[in-house]
Amino acid sequence: EDIVIGAAAEPSAMDPHYHNLSPNNAIRNHIFESLVGQDETQRLYPLLAESWQPLDDTTWEFKLREGVTFHDGTPFTAKDVIYTVCRIPNVPNSPSSFTAYTKAIADMEAPDDHTLIIKTDGPYPLIPTELSTWGIVSAATMGITGDIAFDRDGCTGIDSWPETDDFNNGTLMNGTGPYQFEEFVKGERLVLKKNPDYWGEVEPWDTVTYRPITSAGPRVAALLAGDVDLIEAPPVQDLPRLREDAAVDVVQGMSNRVIYLHMDQHDSETPGITGVDGNPLLDIRVREALSKAINREAIVAKIMDGVAVPAGELLPPGMFGANPLEPDPYDPAAAKALLAEAGYEDGFEVVIGTPNDRYMNDAKVAQAIAQMFTQVGLPTTVDATTKSVFFSRRNNYEFSVYLAGWGAGTGEMSSPLKALVASPIPEKGYGGTNRGRYSDPTFDAMLDEALSTVDEAAREAVLQKASAYAMEQYAILPLHFEVTPWAFRQGLTYTPRADQYTLAMGIRPAE
Amino acid sequence: MPEHTPTLAVEDLRTVFRSKAGDVAAVDGVSFSVDRGEVLGLVGESGSGKSVTGFSIIGLVDPPGRVAGGRVLYKGRDLAGLSEARMRALRGREIAMIFQDPMMTLNPVLRIDTQMIEAIRAHERVSEKAARARCRDALGRVGIPAPDERLTAYPHQFSGGMRQRVAIAIALLNAPDLIIADEPTTALDVTVQAQILYEVQALCRDTGTALIWITHDLAVVAGLADRIAVMYAGKVVETGSTDQVLDHPMHPYTHGLIGSVPSENRRGQRLSQIPGMTPSPLALPSGCAFRTRCPRADAACRQPPDMVERVPGHAARCFHPHLTGEAVEVPA
Amino acid sequence: MSQSTDAPAIAESPAATDYDALSEDVREMEEGSAATLGTQTPLRRFLSDFAESPLAVGGFVVFVLVALLAVFANVIAPQNPYDLMQLSILDGNLPPGAPSANFGTYLLGTDDQGRDMLSAIMFGLRMSLAVGAGSTVIALAIGLSVGLMAAYFGGWLDTIIMRIVDIQLSFPAILIALILLSILGKGVDKVLIALVAVQWAYYARTVRGTALVERRREYIEAAQCLALPTRRVVFRHLLPNCLPPLIVVATVQVAHAIALEATLSFLGIGVPITEPSLGLLIANGFEYMLSGQYWISFFPGVALLVTIVSINLVGDQLRDVLNPRLRR
Amino acid sequence: MLVYFIRRLTQSVVVVFLMAAIVFLGVYAIGNPIDVLINPEADQAERAAAIARLGLDKPLWEQFGIFLGNALQGDLGTSFVHGTSALTLILDRFPATFELAVAAMLMAILVGIPLGVIAGLYPDRAVGRIIMGGSILGFSLPTFWVGLMLIMVFAVFLGWLPAAGRGDTVDLAGVPVSFLTWDGLSHLFLPALNLALFKTSLVIRLARAGTREVMLQDYIKFARAKGLTKRRVVGVHVMKNIMIPVVTVLGLELGSVIAFAVVTETVFAWPGIGKLLIDSIGNLDRPVVVAYLMLTVFLFIVINFAVDVLYSILDPRVRLSDTKG
Amino acid sequence: MTAAPLLRLEDVSKRFVKHLDFAEKIANRLGAHIREQVVHAVDHVSFDVGQGEVVGLVGESGCGKSTLGRVVAGIHPQSDGHVYYRDRDVAAVRAGEGAEAKRYALGVQMIFQDPFASLNPRLRVRDIVGEAPRVHGLVDEGSSLDDYVDDVMRRVGLDPAFKRRYPHQFSGGQRQRIGIARALAVKPEFLVCDEAVAALDVSIQAQVLNLFMDLRADLDLTYLFISHDLSVVEHLSDRVVIMYLGRVVEIAPTPDLFAAPNHPYTQALLEQVPRIDGRKKAFTPIKGEIPSPLDPPPGCHFHPRCPHAMDRCRVERPASKPVGAGRLSACHLNDTA
């Protein structure tokens, strides 16, 4: 049986290491498996590695699965893993590579074909997580015949690197996954067919076709018209109707993405606030007032049509490192009082920056917040632009308050905390997206500790503490967690995923 | 010629245009006839209804205009009641028409041969080759040198005089019995006009085709026409032989018209002039349409005058005509 | 020259004629000529020609109504949808006719922000019309001066200007607007700039075309012969006679500009969301179309349609009325 | 002819160069692509590496120089997002857009010309008025809105036609086309209709105005006086004359149809260059945007040329050497 | 005729040149032979017009009458030669500023052919007539502009009551009167009438011609009367200048010319003018048509159509030579005779 998926976005390339982008990664999962898998809630499970364990604080041992073959029949060995790690920094023109997930690897050895020893510079608990983010390609297919050895500054035994184009046309599309590559016509379709010799359970679908339909309306229409069997990201507004429709079904699941407001806490000068001297956002009372002015329930109910969950911290409950914390209650009176207490009883004018095509209803949420801010005495306007412009401007610190979202790619609390809350310290890779420039040594120390604790339970506790601290400081205002819906024709089911990927492996005939 | 049917007899023709203010008669009770081989000069100032008369005869009055009354007898047959298909079969075959502006009468995007051959083939089943031969012939007859090459040319490659000749050649293609020429030389230079007049004269003489030559230039018809009909405000006000009309005009309008032509007067002196201006058909004076400009008008003129043949073959629509014996006075 | 010798020639003048038996006829003729030649000024003649098509008159009336709604939006509209103090998100997505505690009845429903759609449409109309008409007027002014300059002075100035116009015109409007707006960013002013940039060349070309024709007219030569200053010839003689085709182009362009703005907003690069134009309202509601919340998109769509159609109806009739080639 | 070619060629070179400069500098002034492209979890070092990989660390004029140099060799750059040659990327998708545009144009011509001629022949009758009313409507409806309505009606409510996508294609001389298969045709219909609507109105108007004007000409009266049938008068004399403006305008409009496909392709998920452009602008995939625009410039030059040639064939009064611009 | 001519043309030429553009020059480099297109619209013309005289300028379409008229009226500058007005070189006068330049500019006025195109449709008659006097401050102190306009209108036979009307509200004849009034309003001495009655009906034409004659008598005006209608010229003018393809072929006092035309072209022309008293005349046309002014025949321009053409006519341009009292003719036949 065949299945057609209406995709909201298209992979930019077939090369699994070319672009660290959701659609690419989702497709990659079908063809090129990684050592470690992430399940629907992004918990790790063994995939090509049967097991792993830290030998000491800086050494990890991975046992690879035996009897796994690539689509062309050649067996999968540790050499393929080493080759893959060697290749990742060497993808020509890559706009966003996976080096972030390999640079912790200081050294790598394969005592035998199915054992892998990985060394890190310091304690690095995220190794298994990071190994779940990239897929393994076949060294033989890439033209490697001899031996290769890993070296951080350049592997030995490899003369040339494959071209991205050869992935797109299928020549190099040789993985171990449950699906094989069939055809990729950019903008039109991507066809996969089942791998009958898969080491695990063989998939029920003969072919899987991804059709990019980027506009939401037509995507829904295509499902209703029977052109596609399943669509991702149906607009939330349509969900009630789709639920009523007997011919289609809807599932939804909490995603790893939090929508938040960042506030400029860098300096006494801030560009987007007028009507007052200095930067009121440096005052924690003001930040708290802002948080209390936001009616998260109303946003979720009215703007998100219930397809979201109010957020009290940066990672949804149940995920690694989440406390969970209750969202700040809506209390405009308290907000006004706090503002008055901070000396801003006359208010000030705020501009909220937001993209308008990046997150679900992003600009609408920002407008709703503007409404709420205005109603506590802070006349607010929304500066909504397309994502490309928004991100450039945000990165130039042109906003005092902006709305954005963060999806925890690794599925644990360290991801949002490190990127959004930690002080911007490039060497440590901290604060890469902390464009509010909240900076607090106490917090940074907590994060340092979490990132060097290899023991899982201890690490989770530290992360929970760090998260709670950041929330107390109102370093950042979480708004809600996106809930991701999928809609499909009657007779199918889909297992919702926190990472929002649409995987054919999750589609099953309904009982 | 009592028992003889003229090639064309127009009787009491009335053509009206619908306008906001109601029907306006552009042609109002026009009667005249043309015989085989005869040239009738239809003279009148701008807007007097000459062209509309021509179009009414050939059945090409377009909405908002329509022929509202009278008869058009072509060889005794009334064309007014004919179906569009019958009329079409007649057009170009029995009755041909030539227009004023040679620059505009030929379709600029079609070759000359296309435009000529289709005129033949609209009426007869002839081979392309035979038709082409006839076209060449016709071009030769109107004095176009090297007709073979000319056939494959486009109109814009021709001068105005040449184009008018082509138009005449097209009119001649099916050897019609009547040609209506609507000011065909007005837009041309004198020397070219002379050439065309020369050729038309010769053709009518040779083929016996009847010709209605519409013009506002008395001098042109003086040399060409056998008879003249003078129109004023949609009516024929005077008809007669060329000599009768030009030498002894009865109607004060004709009289004034002739007096207005400069060459007839002594050099450097004031011309006799008709006062006022041509009235618009929307607002004609009651009775005789000319009375407001007429030096002879009196109370009687408030009634419409009839056409009265006071001299054999010479009729005028006036209560106070200049009659023979009265000298043609040249007002100073 | 004495009056009497010339009396017949000026029979048009009642003063020159004795009121004898003929006087009545003369007067009759006077009236006659007045009736045909009309006592109308060009404006009145134009109006009566225009009124010939009831459809166009209807279009005009509708347009005037629409324009009034737009201009007095802040007076008539039950709500100022741009004022966040007046909105309540709790009233979001209410269907038409829904009552509300803190507002009254939402006749046309509300959008997700709790904006009263009726008010939003009025203000949206205002925005759309302002952007459409504003850009047209500015583009017209630019195109007019540039085109006139090219036509009147000719030579290399003409060549350069017309080459630029050619290049500009050979690029589809939407592409230019798209690129410009992605460079400039959002905002009413930016949209205005983009629309002006898209339109001015049309006017320049139209003006130049007409001006080249008009320039060869004898009345221009007469003006030159009378040694009138160049500025006067250009602005008092040439310019007014180049206007009719321009008016036609402008009317049609207003409609186009409104539609283009709507399309740009639909593509997400138009006016800011906090001050939605009709196009943006439609685009916002676009997502709700299938879910049965038709009113968010439907009513602005109808308003947009009515506006554009009425303008086009007017423009169409103008084209017929002002086209000298169709009137005999 | 020779003069014409020289004039055209020099103009084209100037236009292409100017457009290259404007487009390149304009597009490169927008945002910073790395901000969009890179995974947010990447750190500063990784950002810097990516910036260097894409050559964005060089000064603007140097980037422009490199671009020009490559462009002269037929290389319009490599897509930031897709990592493949921008030109190939566009050319791969071009047939889809071209097919759509041509289908829309054909529809517009086949429907628009007869209707326009009828409306021009009977401007005062009910038919004429109805056609003109319809054309005003078609003129006024924004494309995106019509597209959605079409989907709603034909795909969702009636279920007659597919809602989106391109459908099966068949290779015709190496180019995939969809009009040869039933599935392809059914996918093509709605988007083509959507795109054609505006142009149909335009054609109706052109044809109507042309007909009205031509019908008033003496040569039509003369043709009728020759005794030609109405069919021939309208079919040959009128038609050939109105084809001149129609073909000229339509030729030029072909370009704008291709551009306007942006909207239709977005609504119908048609895998053409319009969608690619929108996506590329969104992703700040500068090389693709620039290549697209350069290709459009080129296309326009070609189309203009073709229109000129066609024009001179249709209208014997025009010789190519006379046409400027 | 008065001694000193009011206007004197000396070897005046007017060429319209379509220059080669960039592309054409390159094409020539590549071996194409594209020449500049030159129209000798007026080709070395000399004659004079005395004070109070009416000179008729006759010729067929495209022979350069209007162009010459425009040169005289100062709308186009001549390419060659000199125009003297009251013995002053006009080019020099015009180059200067002030009263003198203005005096010439206003002293010579033009009446146009097309009564529709020659009036600005958007101005009222009052403005059409009154604009120039106001701009140039010609109206005497005291009397108002309105009175002045009324005066001028009355003079051309228009009822001043109509001065608030627009041109389209008048008939062709009346419009032509407005055009005349506009010219008269700046008190000219010299009128160039370019086919000023050609577009009018015979009866109206007579009215306007009478007006011209009255004005001449009343205001001592001098006319250059351009027409292709020989009978009109014969009626009105004292002397006639005949042009053919940009050149003057014959100049003679009107009675002499019509009595005994000298140049073969003049003869043919006179022969072919239809006359109301020429009944049932057998037309005997001259052969051929007027050649294109872009590519005129060499030698005497008329030789391809001339029944008397000799070899010499084909190569040598005949000079204008006196052939009688006040008569000039440019024909080689006069040498042989």
Ligand SMILES: Nc1ncnc2c1ncn2[C@@H]1O[C@H](COP(=O)(O)OP(=O)(O)OP(=O)(O)O)[C@@H](O)[C@H]1O
């Ligand atoms: N299509 C039309 N609609 C309304 N009235 C018309 C139409 N055609 C002609 N007329 C009227 O009919 C009258 C006669 O016109 P016609 O063309 O026959 O005049 P004419 O004698 O041929 O003049 P001219 O010498 O200018 O050609 C005019 O007053 C004109 O206004």
Ligand SMILES: Nc1ncnc2c1ncn2[C@@H]1O[C@H](COP(=O)(O)OP(=O)(O)OP(=O)(O)O)[C@@H](O)[C@H]1O
């Ligand atoms: N502005 C111009 N540019 C180029 N050629 C011109 C221009 N004006 C006139 N000519 C040419 O000069 C020649 C003489 O033109 P002109 O108008 O003076 O002739 P005309 O004797 O007045 O003719 P008509 O009797 O038709 O008015 C014509 O061949 C014409 O094409």
Ligand SMILES: [Mg+2]
């Ligand atoms: Mg006529």
Ligand SMILES: [Mg+2]
């Ligand atoms: Mg002239």
Ligand code: NI
């Ligand atoms: Ni010379």
